[in-house]
Every structure is written in C-alpha cells, then in structure tokens.
Amino acid sequence: MKFTKMHGAGNDYVYIDARSKDRDWNELSRLMSDRHFGVGGDGLILVRESDVADLKMSMYNSDGSEAEMCGNGIRCFVKYAVDRGIVSDSSVSVSVETLAGIRQVAPISEDGRVVAARVSMGNPILAPADVPVKLESAGEYGAGPVLGYPFQMDSHDLPLNFVSMGNPHAVTFIDTPVSEFPLHTVGPQIEHHSIFPNRVNFEVVNIDTPNHLIARVWERGSGETMACGTGACGIAVVSILGGYSSNNVDITLPGGTLTVDWDGEGEVFLEGPAQEVFSGEWP
Numbered sequence: 001m002k003f004t005k006m007h008g009a010g011n012d013y014v015y016i017d018a019r020s021k022d023r024d025w026n027e028l029s030r031l032m033s034d035r036h037f038g039v040g041g042d043g044l045i046l047v048r049e050s051d052v053a054d055l056k057m058s059m060y061n062s063d064g065s066e067a068e069m070c071g072n073g074i075r076c077f078v079k080y081a082v083d084r085g086i087v088s089d090s091s092v093s094v095s096v097e098t099l100a101g102i103r104q105v106a107p108i109s110e111d112g113r114v115v116a117a118r119v120s121m122g123n124p125i126l127a128p129a130d131v132p133v134k135l136e137s138a139g140e141y142g143a144g145p146v147l148g149y150p151f152q153m154d155s156h157d158l159p160l161n162f163v164s165m166g167n168p169h170a171v172t173f174i175d176t177p178v179s180e181f182p183l184h185t186v187g188p189q190i191e192h193h194s195i196f197p198n199r200v201n202f203e204v205v206n207i208d209t210p211n212h213l214i215a216r217v218w219e220r221g222s223g224e225t226m227a228c229g230t231g232a233c234g235i236a237v238v239s240i241l242g243g244y245s246s247n248n249v250d251i252t253l254p255g256g257t258l259t260v261d262w263d264g265e266g267e268v269f270l271e272g273p274a275q276e277v278f279s280g281e282w283p
Helices: 023-033 069-081 183-191 229-241
Strands: 002-008 011-017 044-049 057-059 094-098 100-110 113-120 148-149 160-164 170-174 199-207 212-219 224-227 248-253 255-263 271-273 275-281
Touching: 002 023, 011 023, 011 069, 023 044, 023 057, 044 069, 044 094, 057 069, 069 100, 069 113, 069 229, 069 271, 069 275, 160 229, 170 183, 170 229, 183 199, 183 212, 183 224, 199 229, 212 229, 224 255, 229 271
Parallel strands: 011 044, 057 094, 170 199, 212 248
Antiparallel strands: 002 011, 002 275, 044 057, 094 100, 100 113, 113 271, 148 160, 160 170, 199 212, 212 224, 248 255, 255 271
C-alpha cells in the first residue's frame, strides 16, 4: 500500500489515498505512526470520496483514536490532492469534509507545486457544554466564553480558557518560558482530567507582543507535537477575547510559525506551510 509522509510546521502525518481501500485504520495508524518501528508521525490521514464536498479527510491519532480535524493536516491533505491531480490544480478553493464540518482550503502554489494553504477553520465554539467541559458552575457561564477558569495541577496555577475548533482545547497563558514548562508531566494529566468528557488538547502560551505568541501543545491522543493548527486557532481566539493580541497574530510553535486571523465574530482563518517528506510502500 502506497503512502506519503507530509508535515505542516513539523506536525507530521502519513497520508494514504483510501478511495478504494479498506483496512483497520485505527490499528494501522498506531503501527505506522510509531517512530521506532513504523514510518513515524503524529497520526494517519486518509483521502476519501465525499458526497458533500470535493473530498473527505479522515484522520487518526498516533494512539489509533479517530480525531475530528487538524489544521496542519488539512493543508497537507489539499497539497497531496492537488499535486497528484485528485482535484484540479486550478482550484481556487478545495472543499474538504471532516468530522468537524466542511472546511474550505485555498492552496498557495509556487512553481506549480502547493507550498502552503489558507484554511477556513469555521467559527469557534465557546459554550462550555459544547466544547465540551464539565464545570461545577457551568450555568453561570451560559454560552461562554470561559476565560481564566481557576485550575491547578501539580502545584502549577493554570487559569484555563476553553474553546473548540471542532475539537476541544484548554489554553493557559504563563509567564515562565514555555520551553521550561513540564508539559510531558502536566499535559497528559490535563488531557485525561475528569472535567473533559472527550479528553482535551492543552496549550501553554507566552505573550511576546500583541502580534506574536509562543506556544507548546499537548495533543489529545498524540502527546506533544511540533505544531497544532486547531490549537493555534484556539490560542488566537482566547487571546483576542482576553485582549492579549490583535486580530491577526503569528503563533510560533516548536515546528514553525502559523498565522491566524479572526475578526472576533465569524470564521477563523489559518495560514501555514505544507510540505512533502517522502513516499513509500507499506506491506
């Protein structure tokens, strides 16, 4: 079975054209994602036919669990489809069905190859019940947003900001450099905390300037990743709502910088690179 490894700002996935294939994708993702005995990656992304969009993107985390959406993954998904002629290279925008809804992706090309993309990520979801997050006093928050919710883990005070970009995120702003934060200890505890019925993605953020934030992400089902597109969008949304940043903000993650635009009301837009690493055959 042919596969291609790709990454968006270091957030790497294995891609397979699954339009005429059927496998145990959960198990295959776990095997192929292994960085010692497999291809290595944050998960598996499949190209599938769609009745409601140009294509359907199905994605699986490295632990085999299925995920709703990935902002970095969908940029590479469209590069994969355009570069291989699955969709027209003249397409101004490609519609992609995901478990989080239909997303519009505008490929950005240089010398006839897609090198980046701008993604319409949909409206942020701020109501606690819809993120979802279970809060003892959920009624007082109504439709949200919930910003600066008091939370402590391992003696760390971590006021949490909750948002869903089709998948749940808990964002905290800290003064300590994110590079020094014990993410591999705290991250899994927050991911599996009882207030998050569907688990959660966890982001720690430093405010550099109103136009630049620095972050690390612990992704649900994958652990720390080099970048997270939905995470970058979630960070931008709560940062704008909290008055920490402008409506156009660059977010630097270990794998690179992503740009997020949000007017404070409508859809969130994400822009960043999309790169192919190599292709191969899996038995």
